[in-house]
Amino acid sequence: MPAAASPLQPYSSDAGGLTIKNMRTFFWLARLQNYHAVARHLNVTQPAVTARIAALEDELGISLFSRSQRNFELSPEGKDALRMCEEVLDAVDTMRERFSGTRGQLGGIARIGIVDTVARTWLPTVLDRVRREYPNVVLEITNEGTLELHALLKSGALAMSVTIDECDDPDVTNTVVGKYEVEWVASPGLIDLHKVYAVEELMQFPLIGYVAKSPPDAHLRRYLGKYYSSGGIRNTTNSMSTMIWLAENGLGIAAIPPHAVEQHIASGRLALIRTEQRFEPMTFYLNCRNRPYSPVVRVIETLVREEAAKFDRKTR
DSSP states (O other): OOOOOOTTSOOOSTTOSSOHHHHHHHHHHHHHOOHHHHHHHHTSOHHHHHHHHHHHHHHHTSOSEEEOSSOEEEOHHHHHHHHHHHHHHHHHHHHHHHHOOOGGGOEEEEEEEEOHHHHTTTHHHHHHHHHHHOTEEEEEEEEOOHHHHHHHHHHTSOSEEEESSOOOOTTEEEEEEEEEOOEEEEOTTTSOTTOOBOHHHHTTSOEEEEOTTSHHHHHHHHHHGGGTTSSOEEEEESOHHHHHHHHHTTSOEEEEOGGGGHHHHHTTSSEEOOBSSOOOOEEEEEEEESOOOOHHHHHHHHHHHHHHHHHHHHHO
16 A cells, blocks of 8 residues: 655646645636636636645635626635746746756747737748747737727736737736838729829828727727818728728728738738828837746747837838
8 A cells, every 4th residue: 555645746647736736727717717718728627626726625625616697706815826926937937937958849829919010010920930939839810900909818718919009907008119100002093193182182082991989990980080070981890801802992091000011002902192281100019918938928029029020110
């Protein structure tokens, strides 16, 4: 009969006690507030998540969450435990990243969100570097509007996003990664290529706008000023691909960063409209959760920052 384990020995089972796996599971459950979402994020079964939380609570002798039918909240003890858990996980991941010496072997998933302009400009360089430098890393990319990406970031479904506004969450750091010019574009057959248009003259064309109250809509509203509500906007969308398609087919003019449609302009499918009034540059932000607790997320954040900076320097 094997000797009983010493109280000082670590638990060896997957669900046993005060382990890094259990603490990481607790951290993600506190953030996502959904057992199924945590199971998917950690690539384990939902019963495994339940067992890990139960084992951690048993080891600590506390209830980490206030169980009720309406709310999913940390208990007072759980809030204290989460703060200490964050410190431990940060130290563990920092140690692994510094001393493991397995840069090329780094593997895992990083979930990031990007707006259309990024997808059409410097995102491919990030993907190429990941493929070459971190072949075992998988990027899950979500392409949505700024408001939708911020909601996913707040829920914990994304580790970071690149958008055109700051994310108003205390757990998110917002960093400017570029300011890109915006121009009016249209099908060459719709406009006079030699004319310089005033704002009121632009309103003679159908305008392809952005979804109301979205950050790019606010950008357009500032440009148009008193003309914004004059009825010129015929179509609205949060998809740049849709805007481009509509503009190419002569259904209106659209305000788009020209770097996102360089091929369309070069091929003659779209043309820049000469205007008296210029747009203010559109600011792009990297919205990143303060504590990703993942070496994979950290290296992807570094690549995103580097490639965004390169593109910003190139376009100035």
